Amino acid sequence: MPGRWDAFASNYEDFERLVTLILARDYSGLDTVRRGPREFYDARQETPDGPIVFEVKFFLKVGPGQRREIERVLQRMEEINPYKVVIVAPVELTAATLDWFDYIGSRYSFELEWFGESWLDRKLREYADVQAAFADLLTNRTESLLDAVVSSLNTVATVDEARQALNAGKFSQLIGAHECIWLDVKEGSYRMEDDASAAELLKDVAAFANSDGGLLVVGYRTLSEATVEVVGEIRPVPKVLVDTDRYRKTIRKNIAPHVRGLKITWHDIGADKGILVIDIPVQAETDKPFVVPGPERSKSFPSVGVPIRDADATHWLARSDLQRFLSAGWNGGRSHTSGPLNESD
Numbered sequence: 001m002p003g004r005w006d007a008f009a010s011n012y013e014d015f016e017r018l019v020t021l022i023l024a025r026d027y028s029g030l031d032t033v034r035r036g037p038r039e040f041y042d043a044r045q046e047t048p049d050g051p052i053v054f055e056v057k058f059f060l061k062v063g064p065g066q067r068r069e070i071e072r073v074l075q076r077m078e079e080i081n082p083y084k085v086v087i088v089a090p091v092e093l094t095a096a097t098l099d100w101f102d103y104i105g106s107r108y109s110f111e112l113e114w115f116g117e118s119w120l121d122r123k124l125r126e127y128a129d130v131q132a133a134f135a136d137l138l139t140n141r142t143e144s145l146l147d148a149v150v151s152s153l154n155t156v157a158t159v160d161e162a163r164q165a166l167n168a169g170k171f172s173q174l175i176g177a178h179e180c181i182w183l184d185v186k187e188g189s190y191r192m193e194d195d196a197s198a199a200e201l202l203k204d205v206a207a208f209a210n211s212d213g214g215l216l217v218v219g220y221r222t223l224s225e226a227t228v229e230v231v232g233e234i235r236p237v238p239k240v241l242v243d244t245d246r247y248r249k250t251i252r253k254n255i256a257p258h259v260r261g262l263k264i265t266w267h268d269i270g271a272d273k274g275i276l277v278i279d280i281p282v283q284a285e286t287d288k289p290f291v292v293p294g295p296e297r298s299k300s301f302p303s304v305g306v307p308i309r310d311a312d313a314t315h316w317l318a319r320s321d322l323q324r325f326l327s328a329g330w331n332g333g334r335s336h337t338s339g340p341l342n343e344s345d
Contacts, residue, residue, distance in 0.1 A: 005060070005090030005117065012058035016042060017233075018134060019056045019088050022123045024172060027052070031172045031234065031269070044269075046169065050083030050110075059089040062097045071104060074112070080270055084111040092116040159183070162215055166277050169267065171234055174220060179229040179312035182214035187221050189241045189276060192250060201247065202254050202292040207307035207314040208280040209259050209290040214309065218242075219275035228312060236273035242266060247278070257287050289317070289325070 008015035020043050024030045027045045043054040055073055059066045070087060077085050085108075093101055093114055105112035124131045155176035156162040162183060165173035179185055184204060191197040208214040223232035244264045251259065261281040268274040283290070294303030295316065306317035317325075 005058075005120065008058060008090075009060075015058050015090070016056045019120070020054070022120075022127065023054055023088075025127060026123075029170050029172075031170070047083060051080065052084045052086065053077060053080065053082045054086045054088060057087060057089040059091050061091060062089075062093065067097075067100060074104065074108060077110065078108065082110045084113065086113045086115055088115040088120075090117045090120055092118060159214060162217075163279065166215075166217070166265075166267065166275070169269075171219075171267070171269070171275055174217065174231050175233065177231045179222065179231070181211060181309050181311055182208075184208075184214065184216050184312075184314070185220045185222055185229070185231055186216070186218040187235050187237075189218050189237045190247065191241070192243060192246050198250060199293070199295070201250065203305075203307040203316075204314055205251055205259060205262070205278065205280055206255050206290040206292045207309045209255070209283045210288055210306065211309040213280045213282040216278035216280070217275065218277075219273075234275070236269055236271075236275060239266070239268070239272045239274060242274075242276050244276075254292055256291055259283065259290065260287070 005015070020030075023043050027043075030043050030045045042056040045052045055070075055077075057066070057070070074085065093116060101112070101114060124134060156165050156173050157177075159182040162174060162177070165171070174185075177183060190201040192201075204216050208216070219234060219236045220231050221233050221235045222229040224230075244266055247264050248262075251262065259280060260283060263277075263279040265277045265279070266274055267277065289306045291304040291306055294305040306322055307314055308317050
C-alpha cells in the first residue's frame, strides 16, 4: 500500500511521529527526540563508530528552499560529530537532486544517506500494524498511532529495567511505560525559586521514600490513556533550568529523616538539553515515615505532612490515618515507661 504522504500536509508532526516510531523498529536502542527551538535532529542511535542521527523532513519536493534547509541542518550536525546523517522525507531524489545530494555529502566528514518515499512505503508494507495505524490516523486523527506501535519498542516493565535503561542512555525504552507506584514522569523541571515547585519536589521524593522507592524522571511528555498516564515522547529540558546541587540541598534540609542512597543524575543529550533522573531507593521501614513541611505552614504554627505514593499518583496521608499511626507509636512507647513518652529515665 503506497502511503498517502501528502495527507500529512496539514499536520506534519504526525508524519514525524510515524517516521520516528518506524525507525525505532529498525534501529535498536534508538532515542527519539521531539524537536524544540534549538534541537536539530529527530532521532539518534549510538554506535561504536559514533552516532547515527536522523532528520525527518516533510518535503513533497526538493527545490531550492528545501535544499537550503537541508544544508543548514548539515552545518549544525557538525557540532555533534556524527558517524552518519540520514534524511527521511516522503519524496525521491531525481537525477539532478541526487547530484546535489552527493556534492554536499562530499563536503562533510560524516556519511550522508536519503530515505525517500519508496523506503517509507516499504516500511508500511513490512509492518502491518503500523500500516493499520497509519490508515486510522489519516481517517480519525487520533492518538492511536502510539498505541499501535508502542508494543514494538523495548519498553521497560520494572523499576530495575528503567534504571538500567536510563543509566545506559536508552531513553526511548521508557516510551510506552505507564506511570505507576515506582515511576513519576514530568515534562517540566522543578523550579527552586518557586515555593510551590520546590514543595512539589519534596513531596514527590518523600512519597517514594515512604513507599518502596522509585524514579522521578523529568524530560518526557505523557499521554492520557483511559485511567492511566503513558510515557509518550521525550521532551528534554534545558540544562539552564536544572540545578542538581540545589535539589540535593533542599531535599536534605527539608525531608526528615535523611533519604539514604538518593541519586540525582543529569543525562545530557545534546543542544544544552537533557533528562533529569531522581532515583529514590527502598528505605528502611524503621526510618519511615518521611515527613516534609506541611502544605499549610506558618512561622507561628509549623506543620508537617506525610506524602505517600498511591498507584500513579502522590497524595498526602489523611489526617485520620496520621493520627492512628501516631497513636500506635505513642501508646507503644508509653507501655515501656511509667512517665511521659519523651521523658528521660
